[in-house]
Each structure stands twice: as C-alpha cells, then as structure tokens.
Amino acid sequence: MEPLLEQLRQTLAWHEHAPALQRAAFARFALSWDKLLASVPELQNIEDLVRVGLGYETSDGRVRLSEPVRKALLSGNILGQKLAEPDLLTHARFEQAWTQLDGATTPEQLHPSKVIPWLEKMHHRAHAGTHTREQLEHLDLPAPEMYWDLGRALSREQERFEDAALVYRRCWTKFQHDDYAHHYYAWNLDRAAREPDEVEKHYALAIEQRPDNVWWHARLCTFLIHRARFRDAEEAFRRALEHLDPSEVEVQEDARFAHSLHRWLIEAWLNMGEIDRANEVMSLVPRDIIASSNVLRALSARVADAMEATQLGESVYPQAIPPEERWTQPAFLPEEDDGHELETWRPGRVRRVGEADIELVYAEPDEKAESRELQGVELSLHEWNEMARGRAPQSDAFVILAEYSQGVRRIFHWPAKSIEVIGSGPDENLELLRYVHQWLGTSATSSP
Template structure:
C-alpha cells in the first residue's frame, strides 16, 4: 500500500484528538492537493475509535446531484451507527416525497444526538455546480444542504474555503503541501516495481522536493519511470509544478504505444465519482502488468484497500477525451451501472450504502445512452429526473423522452421551476401543445423570477411566434425584475439576457427592438466583446439597407471591396 508520509497531517491529527472533547468546529484550509481530504478521512477514523458517530460527507465535486449525494452520505453514516433506521432510509428512497420534507428529515437527524455526531464535510464550497442556464437550479439544492449541515448542532470538521463567518471558538488550520518525500521514496514496499526508480530519485536530493505535495511526488516518480531519474533530475527545478508535471507525463505516455491501455484505464477511472476497490479496478480494465503498477502507485491514492483518483487527474483525463471514444465512454458507464446495481441489490434495506450505490447506478445508467439501463435504478429525487431529462434532451436529442421525464418530475415536485421550464422547451422543439408550453414557461418564471434564463427563453419564444407586443411586455418585466439598466450589475446578466434576445431579434428582422435591447447595455460592458460588436455591426448594416441608403450596405462593402 502506497501511503504518503504527510507530517503536517500527522501533527494536526494529534492536535485534533486533544481538542475533540472541548471544541465543536474546525476549518482546514490549504491548497487543492495539500492533503485536506486525507486528513479528513483520518480524523473520521479517529473519531470512530473514540466512540463518536463519524459522518463523512464527500459527494462528487461540481456535480448537479451533489446536494442529493451529500444527503445520502449523511444518511449512510447515521444509519451505520444506528442513529436512524430503515424507515428513515425508506423516506429518502420515496421519490414522491417533496425535497423540502427530506430537508426537514435531515435537520431532525442531525439534531437527534448532537453530542455524539461529528460531521466531516470535504470542501462543501466545491459541491455546487457553476452558474449558468443548467446549473443554478442544482446549485441552489446543494446550497440548501450545506446550510443545514453548517447549522447542525453537532461537531463539524470542514475542509476548503470557509462556508461560515468565523466564530470565536472556531479552530482554523492551514495545511501545507509537505510530503516528507525522501523517506517516503525510500520505502520499497510503497512503490512496488517502481521502488528502484523512487530510491534513485531520493538519492538525487532534488531541491525543494520536501515542500512538494504527495501528488507531485507520485507524478515525478511516474515521469522518472518513463524517462529516467537522471533525465528528470536535469529537468527538475523552479516552476515544475503539478500542471507541468502532469503535462510532461501525459506527453510521454501518449508517445508510448504500450501505454495505450493505461491511458484508456485512466479515462475510465475519471468517470468514477466514488472510491474504488480492487474488483472495480479489474472491471474497468486497469492493467495487471508494469503499466498497471505505474497507475496504481503513481496516479491512484490507496487507503486500506480503497482507491481514489484525484479530481485534478480526472480533469486532465477529460481534457484528453481522445483516450476514450464516445462509444467506449458509454460502455464504461454501462459497466459502472452494472457494478453499482449488483451491489445495491445485494444489500439489506437498512444499509445506507445501498442508497449511495443506487444513486451512482442511476447516474451511470443515464450516461450509458442505453434506455434500458436508465430504468435500471430508481431515482429518489425529482432533481435526478431533471438531470435525466437534460441528458436525454441535450446529449441524445430525445426531446419526446425528455418532455415525459419532466412531466414525471412535476408529479413529484409540482413547484420545480426547472422541470416546468424544460418541459416547455422540449414540447416547443416538438411543436406540440403551444398552450401548455406557455403555461410551463410562465410558471417557471413565477416560481423563480430571479433566473435570467427563464426570462430569456420566454421572450425568445414570443419573438419566434411573431408576438412582438407580448415580447416587449415580457422584456419590460425582465428589466424590472433585475432593475436594469444598472452599471453595477453582473456582466453575465447582460450576456444572458440582452445578447441572447438581441441575436434572435436581428435574425427575425426586428431592428427597432434589437436597437433598444443593445442600447440597454451600459457603455462600459462588453466594450471589447467581439460578440456584441458583431451584433452592432450587423444591426447598423441592416438599418442602412432598410433605409435604402445603399444597395449594398456600407459596412459590408468595406469588407468585400476593401473601402476606406
């Protein structure tokens, strides 16, 4: 087992144990690969040994279902300690129960034994999806879960950026990325067939290596194994940070035909959102040869037979999508669906891990592209249906299937603004039930008037239908809702509203309203934005043509004939 030597983690683990009886909140900050998650898992294990109920909350990062997954992590941890029972888990499984009711359940669970429970939350700031048309709804749900976890009356250890204002009795730690590289590199058992390479790197006393993270040390060993310790030692120096290391390693692997199986396995592993075990590695085609040794010892983190691929290495694999063709990616999702389905079906109803596994089976079935697999695991939340509907519509252009999924979501959550909006959107693409389309578009705005995308698409729908009077009325309502124009407003607001609407107005020849919309953007916004500049040039050219001032608009003639 390749366990990094992390002196800072060891020290903080000892300090935390001494403070555990008296303190209630710890915040662990530090770089993205300083060892915060490793410390969190070790503290959770220590808490269990001391008789506490340790609840480790590590949902997938930046995932639309992160809030739901975090709730399932809490349910799993509390069920394992007997704090909640099979009936509580059944309440979570019941898709017909409202999200608000499940949030109330979460509050009650965490209030039941506050002296015994310790929450270990891994970087909750990174749970939420980014801003945008498809993500605001899911980010809101993640934020609702985080708010309840942070407000719970039990002890909490939180990594990453602070979620709360600092309290007087809080403990704040800053974890440095120090790995004690030399003694670790000399541990032959830690590196398997790469032990000789690791020892030779240790003997070269590379400057600054002791201050590097465990991830960087692993990557350096992998690079030395592919090239040579001597060549890597010559290359090593200031600025050879994690991104450069990964880039060099990937370049070396891609130039080596024998490494193809490793790269494909790396790509498949990047799809996994939860910890892996040995059978999963085998099922995902991790090589058993020397290349598999390099992957296991240098790319994967192992703790007590459980493996993890760092989020940064997952991102690297996504950037190199050619490692897996689309069909191979779908096949990997299908494999993962089968693994998780087999596991959750074998568990008892009171085992909270079954909830986590069924959620993952649903996720991978959805991305397999196989409709039969999409029905092979139950969703527990209407928002999971929202994600499925989005996938069917955006990735597979199955607009009819998506409309049906959003209809099902609304039966579970009648006030789901996302489902209302996208049921309308998919019915509109199918050119069906225009009356129903309008009802759903407008209901989404009523439920979440601060979502700019709901306004933009509703206005564009009216423009497309030629209902310009209604479109102007909807435009004025949007401006009032967001108190525009406002020079201090988020530029993204103008991009999501004004630019979107102006583009369609120009396409439909509605020049007067297009001028009004573009002129509504404050002078300083998008000054250097090529998209806005192109729209304004097109508008000016069309206005010239409409006036009959030129047969061939002046702006276009300059382009075609090279006029001054």
C-alpha cells in the same frame, strides 16, 4: 495550480490512451481495481499510470484518479456533447459495478454504508442510455436532483428530447413547485418541436415559481421570438425588466445581467432578421458595460454590422471589424505602391465570381453615414489578377479597392481577424424550422 493543470490537460489530450483515461474519469468515487478494469478494459495496458501516476489507492485497496486529474480529463468534453457509443457502454459497465455493491432496489432498503453505491448506480444508469420509454413513464425517484441528472443526460448526451421531457414531467408531477423541472420540461418539448402551447405554459410556470431567475425569463422571450410572436416577446421582455430591474440598476452595474437576458434576445432578434429590434435591446445596455465584456462587444459589433448592411443594402466590411475601425483608412493599406502614392480607397466585397468576370460592390468612405452609397463594378479576370496580384477571387471576400497615382489600381484583402465566439446559452444552434420538420416527418433537432 491552474498552470500545472493546463499543462496536464495538453499532455493528456495527445496521450495515446486518452480515450481510456477519459472514460475512467467517469468514475466519481474509488472502486476496486477489478471493477474499474471491468468498466474500462483498456486500462489494463496502463495500470501503473492509473494506480500510481495519475491516481492513487485508498487504504482499503480501491483505486481512483485524483480529482484534479479527473477534472482535467473531463474538461475537454463540450457541455451538451452527444456521447459516443463506447462512452454509453462505459457508463453501463459502471452501473453494473455499483449495482453489485449496493444490493438494493429502492432507497428505503439502503444501509447507510450503501448510499454512495446506490447514488452512483443511479448516476451511471442515467448516463448509460438504457432507459426505455416504458421505464420512464413509471419513473419514481426520491429527489428532484435525480430526475435532473437523468433528464440532462437524455437531453444533452443522447439527444432524446421527448424522453427528457417525460422525465421532467415525472419530476414536476411529484415535486409540483420545482421550477427547474417545469422549465426543462418546456425546453425539451421545444427541442423536440412538440406542443408549443404546453412549452409556453411551463416556461411561464417556471417564472411563476421562481420569478427572480433571469434565465427563465430569457428562455420565454426567445421562445416567443422564434415562434414569430414578436409583440408577445416584447411584452414578456418588458415584464421581465419590470420585475428584475425596475430601476435599471442591475444592467448598469453588472455585465452578467445583460449576459443572461439582453444577450439572448439580441441573438434571437438577429437570427430572425429583426435588426431594429435587436438594436433597440442593445441600446438598453450601457456602453461601459459593453466595453467590459468581450461577448457583449462582439454582439454589439454584430448589431452594428447588421444595421450598416441594412442601411447600405449589402455588407462591405467583415463582421469582425468593429464600428470604430470602419470608414477610416485601414492600417494595413500601404500609402505607396511601387512608387505610386495612395489617392483613394473604398471598402468592398466580391459579390460574384464568374468564368470570365468578377462583380464587386463597394461604398465611398464618407464620414456621414447617410452619404454612403453602394456602388458596383465588374472586372475582367485579367483586370482582377493584375489588381489583386494573382490572388484568386472568392465570392463574399471582403476587400479594399485602392487607387494610386497615375491610375494604378490595387485590390487588398482584409487580414484574418476572428470575432469573439459567443458561448452556449438558452437557444444556441436552435433549429428554427424544427416545427416544420416535425410536421413534415423529418428530423432536424440539434443538440442543446
């Protein structure tokens, strides 16, 4: 089934009516064709495709896309992606459609047959972006999940972080022991660069309400790191390990534990330039666990690269090259060049490209790390062109400087090699200067 769905995803991605179909997929339940068309007018041109090809009609004449198709259409949306204006408008139209069907202003007025219309009305209202600050301040919903739905929409899709925090505050005011509401109240306040003391307090309350949630601990630790409260962060991490994995069993048996905790601290330490601290946390993850995970392997390579750059003073290897492939002769380096045998080679980087000369740094590939020293060389543009065979120099390009017999010198560039992209998490793309921007009155908050 999954291969067929993947083919469907690829086909639909290039379909000329893909935007209309994706908006039709916002509907989670069947609607009459006239209401579906009123919500997504562009469907008028592809009625048969929706009613027969990708969807179906229920026994009472309502229409919906089949669930696998709906999921395939929505799978291209990045989690947390800000919705475009046409998407918000579509949700608003769906809200109107369901409002006409439920006929109630409060859940107490609902007839059992009207529960789904009322829930769908509230769902689309949450994602339509129509709530004013005054409405949010008086929000009263019957279940925590309804606050969560609205809070996520305001935060992820509309980047209204302060309003999202207000929704979560309304939630934990009504449902005091809701750890999710406490946590995301803090998270959205932090994204808005507001009230850091309140942020810390409610991160801690979320942990108090649900101490076994690894994610909650990770968020508190990374918040403290980004506030440059390094000792407090280390203490919070120590407490997290004592509670979550006192016998060091979880970290040795399941990569998901390190994914949810260690990974985010390492990322935060690296972002703050605290290489030794990042390496210390990385050392707590067993090598076999790192080897079992593409994400952890990539992160381990980043730490090793940062450690090496710190020891040398600068980088001479691309970050994508893992430690075990460094300081040994690269496979792409030819043993012979125009009849000349390879004698020596050195990894390096283009430090500067001037109008008439190029500056490079390189290191001798000694087996002992402590024996490697950074050195520099300046080449004229003519020398570069001869050694690189006409390839234009670029700043920060990583190269191999090779010497062949009879004094022949060559420059080889590393083949393109991607490094594993680490997915979204507690602090992905976190704007580290957001509190400064808030103080200055400028906006720099990024999408969660």
